[in-house]
Amino acid sequence: MSIDTKINPPYSSLADIYDIVMSDVDYETWADYIDEIIITHNPEANHLLELACGTGTIALSLEELDCYDITATDGSSDMIRVAKKKGASVNSKIHFEVMDFNNIKSNKSYDVVYLIFDSINYLKEEELILKLHQDVKNILAPNGIFIYDFTTPRNSRKAVKYLDNDTHTIGNKYRYQRESSYDAKxxxxxxxxxxxxxxxxxxxxxxLFKEIHKQKIYSQDYMCSIIEKTEFTILEAYDGFQLLPAHKNSLRITMVLQ
Ligand SMILES: C[S@@+](CC[C@H](N)C(=O)[O-])C[C@H]1O[C@@H](n2cnc3c(N)ncnc32)[C@H](O)[C@@H]1O
Structure with missing residues (x-):
């Protein structure tokens, strides 16, 4: 019997199994890392805006610290549906909403805007990255900071070795396979x-559903050359999940801009 495969937009059919696919990710430690960056660079921060929050795990973890007022957004209505359900189950006060980070709309200003897990790598053109910076700048409070991470070519080279042909069955409900490839040129x-x-x-x-996710991979030098064209100053470029400077071998770099 042949089964038709339907191609769905990224993070639509994946939404319901996203947390299982990401079960190896230590989100609590990641949330603590974002909190440490905030304490270091904008300790009075209260109002946080998360872009590309996915199913809301980081936002929900930061909310547990009981010192932030959080709005969390994502471009995928399916990811936000799952995030809202998770939020409701813990009586969260986080405001979850669908928002494309190519078209940021907000009447409020924020002390911190953050965008994590290489979500900025979904922007494949410099103009879009520049627009994102401008749009974030417009909604940041004085002394506000913009935090985001991106992955490097070295990370992609290594990651395909363990992500490619990754197959799992989830209960008797889902089975997924991930093929991962990197076009270095x-x-x-x-x-x-x-x-x-x-x-x-x-x-x-x-x-059967198929989703094709394409990300553009940036070196530190290239990302910094883009940031130089914005009105932001680089406070730090951190290596991985540490408060230490990024370097040419970094796999993931977390930028802190003001
Ligand atoms: C790798 S996931 C990361 C999700 C979440 N930050 C996490 O840590 O689990 C990338 C996320 O970026 C979102 N995304 C991609 N392009 C977007 C866009 N233009 N606007 C808003 N969200 C977008 C996807 O819907 C997805 O939830």
Whole structure:
């Protein structure tokens, strides 16, 4: 029996299994790292805006610290649906909403805008990165900071070795396969998720969905050359999850801009 594969937009069919796919990620430590950066660079910060919050795990973890008022946004309505459900289950006060970070709209200003887990790598053109910086600047309070991380070519080279052909079955409900490849010449990292929603145990009667995720991979020098064209000052470029300077071998770099 042949099964038709439907190509869905990124982070639509993946939303319901995203937290399981990311179960190896230590989000609490990541949230603590963002908190440390805030304490270091804008200790009075209260109002936080998360862009590309996904299913809201970082925002919910930061909320547990009981010192931030958080708005968390994502471009995918499916990711926000899951985030809202998680928020409701813990009586969260986080305001979750759908927002494309290419089209930021807010009447409020924020002490911190943050965008994590290489979500900025979804922007494949310099003009879009420049626009994002300008739009964030327009909604930052005085002394406000913009925090984001991006992954480097070295990370992509290493990551494909363990992400490619990653196959898992989740209960008797889903099965997914991830193919991961890196085009070093064009610096494009592609992850293809093939998701089967099992209607009953086994192979019969499955729905097949495919999502193709493409990210542009940036070196530190290139990202810094873009930032130089913005009105931001680089406070720090941190290596990985540490408060130490990034270097040419860094896999993930966290920028702190003001
Ligand atoms: C790798 S996931 C990271 C999600 C979340 N930050 C986390 O740590 O789990 C990338 C996220 O970026 C979001 N995204 C991609 N392009 C976007 C855009 N233009 N506007 C808003 N969100 C976007 C996706 O919907 C997805 O939730």
């Amino acid at each position: 064009n610096q494009i990292h592609t992850n293809v998720f093939q998701i089967e929603q099992l209607k009953q145990t086994g192979n019969i009667g499955t729905d």
